Amino acid sequence: MEIIESDILIVGGGGAGLRAAIAAAEKNPKLKIAIVSKVYPVRSHTVSAEGGIAGVLPNETSANDGDSLEQHAFDTIRGSDFLADQDAVEFFVKEAPREIIQMEHWGCPWSREENGKVAVRAFGGMSVKRTVFAADKTGFYMLHTLFERTLKYANIRRFDEWFVLKLLRDDARVTGLIAMDLRRGIIAAFKAKAVLLATGGAGKIYSFTTNANIKTGDGMALAYEIGVPLKDMEFVQFHPTGLPRTGILITEGARGEGGYLLNKNGERFMKNYLPTKMELGPRDIISRAIMSEIKAGRGFEGPHGAYVHLDIRHLGEKLIDEKLPLVREVAKDFEGVDPVHEPIPVRPVAHYFMGGVATNLRAETSLSGLFAAGETACVTINGANRLGSNSLAECLVFGRVAGEMVAEYAENNSVAINLSKDEIAQEEARIKKFLSHEGSERVAVLRESMQKTMEEHAGIEREKSSIQAGLEKIIELRKRAENIGLVDHSPIFNTEFVSALELKNMLLVAEAVLRSALNREESRGSHMRSDFPNRDDERFLKHLTLRQAQGDTSMVTTEHPVTITKWQPQERKY
Amino acid sequence: MAAAGTQILVKRYLSQSFYQTYEIRFQEDITVLDALNCIKAEQDPTLTYRWSCRMGICGSCAAVVNGKPVLMCQTYLGNLKQPVKIEPLRNFPVIKDLVVEIDDAFEKMRSVNPYMEHMKKKALEEGEYEQTPAQLEKLKQTSQCIKCMLCYSACPVYGFDKNFIGPAAGALAYRYNADNRDESKKERLDTVIGEKGVWNCSFVGECSNACPKRVDPALALQRLKLMGSLRLVTSLQ
Numbered sequence: 001m002e003i004i005e006s007d008i009l010i011v012g013g014g015g016a017g018l019r020a021a022i023a024a025a026e027k028n029p030k031l032k033i034a035i036v037s038k039v040y041p042v043r044s045h046t047v048s049a050e051g052g053i054a055g056v057l058p059n060e061t062s063a064n065d066g067d068s069l070e071q072h073a074f075d076t077i078r079g080s081d082f083l084a085d086q087d088a089v090e091f092f093v094k095e096a097p098r099e100i101i102q103m104e105h106w107g108c109p110w111s112r113e114e115n116g117k118v119a120v121r122a123f124g125g126m127s128v129k130r131t132v133f134a135a136d137k138t139g140f141y142m143l144h145t146l147f148e149r150t151l152k153y154a155n156i157r158r159f160d161e162w163f164v165l166k167l168l169r170d171d172a173r174v175t176g177l178i179a180m181d182l183r184r185g186i187i188a189a190f191k192a193k194a195v196l197l198a199t200g201g202a203g204k205i206y207s208f209t210t211n212a213n214i215k216t217g218d219g220m221a222l223a224y225e226i227g228v229p230l231k232d233m234e235f236v237q238f239h240p241t242g243l244p245r246t247g248i249l250i251t252e253g254a255r256g257e258g259g260y261l262l263n264k265n266g267e268r269f270m271k272n273y274l275p276t277k278m279e280l281g282p283r284d285i286i287s288r289a290i291m292s293e294i295k296a297g298r299g300f301e302g303p304h305g306a307y308v309h310l311d312i313r314h315l316g317e318k319l320i321d322e323k324l325p326l327v328r329e330v331a332k333d334f335e336g337v338d339p340v341h342e343p344i345p346v347r348p349v350a351h352y353f354m355g356g357v358a359t360n361l362r363a364e365t366s367l368s369g370l371f372a373a374g375e376t377a378c379v380t381i382n383g384a385n386r387l388g389s390n391s392l393a394e395c396l397v398f399g400r401v402a403g404e405m406v407a408e409y410a411e412n413n414s415v416a417i418n419l420s421k422d423e424i425a426q427e428e429a430r431i432k433k434f435l436s437h438e439g440s441e442r443v444a445v446l447r448e449s450m451q452k453t454m455e456e457h458a459g460i461e462r463e464k465s466s467i468q469a470g471l472e473k474i475i476e477l478r479k480r481a482e483n484i485g486l487v488d489h490s491p492i493f494n495t496e497f498v499s500a501l502e503l504k505n506m507l508l509v510a511e512a513v514l515r516s517a518l519n520r521e522e523s524r525g526s527h528m529r530s531d532f533p534n535r536d537d538e539r540f541l542k543h544l545t546l547r548q549a550q551g552d553t554s555m556v557t558t559e560h561p562v563t564i565t566k567w568q569p570q571e572r573k574y
Numbered sequence: 575m576a577a578a579g580t581q582i583l584v585k586r587y588l589s590q591s592f593y594q595t596y597e598i599r600f601q602e603d604i605t606v607l608d609a610l611n612c613i614k615a616e617q618d619p620t621l622t623y624r625w626s627c628r629m630g631i632c633g634s635c636a637a638v639v640n641g642k643p644v645l646m647c648q649t650y651l652g653n654l655k656q657p658v659k660i661e662p663l664r665n666f667p668v669i670k671d672l673v674v675e676i677d678d679a680f681e682k683m684r685s686v687n688p689y690m691e692h693m694k695k696k697a698l699e700e701g702e703y704e705q706t707p708a709q710l711e712k713l714k715q716t717s718q719c720i721k722c723m724l725c726y727s728a729c730p731v732y733g734f735d736k737n738f739i740g741p742a743a744g745a746l747a748y749r750y751n752a753d754n755r756d757e758s759k760k761e762r763l764d765t766v767i768g769e770k771g772v773w774n775c776s777f778v779g780e781c782s783n784a785c786p787k788r789v790d791p792a793l794a795l796q797r798l799k800l801m802g803s804l805r806l807v808t809s810l811q
């Protein structure tokens with residue numbers, strides 16, 4: 001088997017991975033940096049992010065409404081239902097503005113005020129306007145700017161369309177990974193001093209999701225399988241406004257610019273739930289409000305389920321075309337509705353993973369040399385509910401930290417690494433066997449059952465017996481997945497094979513979500529237990545983590561305290 | 575609509591190429607990508623194509639449908655003549671079925687140095703470089719490129735001359751040269767007016783017709799030619 005050597009391996013070419021690569025390259029131009037990504041970096045899911053990126057720009061640079069770091073921190077912590085680690089949040093809000101300006105210096109075309117300064121818009125749960133944007137294609141512009149920037153550095157080498165199969169470690173630290181070159185159909189081992197996981201979220205475990213096809217939680221599964229714990233997995237964010245047929249997102253920016261949510265009686269129903277914030281409340285509260293309206297019979301009935309209206313007609317064609325062009329584009333293309341003339345049908349949709357690979361402020365995991373950043377990581381700044389536009393900022397802030405950390409780690413650890421030949425041979429044999437295996441189960445069938453199960457048992461509202469039933473189904477599906485047979489036996493660009501591996505990763509993540517959901521007997525942020533409707537700080541002001549038991553494959557739960565610096569938990573009032 | 579079957583004809587390739595016909599239930603409001611996903615899940619797991627975002631922004635799902643290069647996730651069955659014929663992008667080597675090798679086009683993009691340079695760097699604490707909405711407008715159109723490579727598939731020149739930098743790389747060069755904040759315009763222009771550069775573009779405009787994001791690479795190339803001529807003239811003086 002081919003062995004490819006580098007100093008640093010970055011798995012993932014989305015916002016977090018590319019930001020890390022640039023940080024490492026700038027820190028030390030001598031380091032050999034490899035980016036391994038299952039899609040071309042510009043195809044990564046960051047490209048779909050729409051609304052914006054949060055950060056308190058200093059007064060001299062922008063109209064900032066008298067904003068402060070303190071306020072951004074408090075909004076984030078209150079939004080998290082007091083589960084965020086406050087030291088992480090303080091660091092995050094301090095660094096976010098620098099990263100936004102850095103992106104500008106690299107050419108990212110942020111939308112502007114007439115005077116040439118960077119513009120900001122309102123976003124849910126943010127008490128003032130502090131979300132910087134590039135029309136409503138923020139993630140697209142960020143990702144392409146970052147990608148183009150990476151082309152400048154001779155020491156960054158890309159391995160596009162390589163699928164990472166397994167991480168390698170010895171007793172003390174990470175040593176590399178094994179990946180498949182999808183185009184050539186060959187397997188290779190990568191050897192490196194430090195590895196960064198920047199593999200994104202896992203929204204595809206649900207059937208109704210805003211997430212792209214590639215968001216299958218691979219990094220979470222890869223980390224878990226070499227003994228690194230996952231944290232806060234019960235917290236999955238449901239975005240209030242997805243298009244009913246496809247789940248495609250209508251950005252919160254639409255409400256940020258002044259859009260209304262209306263029920264079937266034409267009422268702005270948020271006045272009954274959150275009168276001080278109306279449509280600009282945090283996502284967990286708005287998603288639950290929409291579900292209550294629908295339950296009470298005040299939603300519209302449609303072929304793809306019940307929905308409510310998002311109305312932006314009053315903003316006018318000019319503003320819509322200037323600031324929300326993608327909203328108009330996707331509503332027309334994918335729902336057949338022109339929002340300039342008609343309200344947009346929307347309903348809550350699975351969107352974002354607050355939980356993930358447990359890391360600290362320096363992006364370190366529990367395994368020496370292994371780091372994680374971006375949506376796949378859990379630092380945690382998002383706690384039980386992320387505020388919109390914080391996650392792109394998180395990708396940049398902790399992507400940069402991770403990039404500097406992997407560079408430093410590689411510089412300081414020059415001990416020779418030995419990859420275990422046996423392990424590599426075993427993995428190669430396993431993959432070859434799987435490719436030719438004639439099992440009776442089909443990927444598509446199992447995937448659909450998993451997604452249905454998660455919709456039914458791990459949705460916006462949860463309850464003990466239902467979670468338990470869901471867990472049993474997922475465990476059963478994991479067993480059946482061992483007997484997947486492929487119809488496509490070719491090693492070349494075998495997307496059926498990739499889907500099978502992704503499915504196994506998703507099933508692992510799904511089990512983790514359900515286990516943690518079962519363990520958390522309270523309601524906090526996005527995790528709503530109808531059998532425990534209140535927040536219970538006494539028992540649950542803490543993080544739940546899951547790790548693989550030694551010797552068998554069962555999941556073990558441990559608990560970790562929440563770091564509180566300045567803001568004592570209080571009732572979450574708006 | 576009628577529940578009658580519709581025929582989908584896919585050009586397949588692994589070690590040799592052939593057309594395969596699939597039949598699915600016709601639905602007006604599904605896309606070509608939905609149709610392929612349905613075939614892959616229910617009839618033939620070996621059918622191979624790229625996709626991810628299914629919302630026209632990641633640029634993965636490019637193919638030639640009924641003779642036209644399009645994004646499959648944005649192309650509705652209801653608007654197509656039947657049987658629907660799906661083929662891989664032209665002008666690129668085929669790897670498998672609809673998956674083609676596009677590394678060459680990505681390398682072309684790298685060749686135009688698509689990143690911003692400043693002579694005198696501002697520190698981050700000094701804030702942003704200013705850009706008015708009017709200045710932003712100048713790069714808006716070309717900055718929309720999603721690198722889906724439909725334009726390379728449509729380009730007759732790239733078809734026979736692989737040295738030509740091609741439409742998207744030209745648009746990308748223009749995007750940075752149209753940006754008031756960038757200060758490496760001359761160097762970039764020099765790279766695109768060299769022999770592999772922009773001159774071969776015959777301005778047929780097929781690339782602009784194919785672009786799903788209305789980038790108009792043909793116009794960008796035309797403008798680069800103009801800038802290039804001016805630069806050549808001034809450098810002779």
Ligand SMILES: Cc1cc2nc3c(=O)[nH]c(=O)nc-3n(C[C@H](O)[C@H](O)[C@H](O)COP(=O)(O)OP(=O)(O)OC[C@H]3O[C@@H](n4cnc5c(N)ncnc54)[C@H](O)[C@@H]3O)c2cc1C
Nearest residue numbers: 012013014015016038046051052164200374375389391392
């Ligand atoms: C529709 C939508 C809109 C959003 N809008 C906003 C917004 O306006 N503001 C905001 O702050 N946040 C937004 N978010 C959230 C935000 O976009 C994401 O959290 C963020 O982009 C994640 O970036 P990432 O770098 O962590 O991962 P991604 O961009 O998902 O990249 C993951 C990378 O990992 C690679 N990878 C994964 N698995 C493997 C493997 N096994 N082998 C090799 N490579 C692998 C992939 O190829 C990819 O390059 C939005 C999310 C969605 C779904």
Ligand code: FES
Nearest residue numbers: 627628633635647
């Ligand atoms: S799937 Fe992303 S553009 Fe079509």
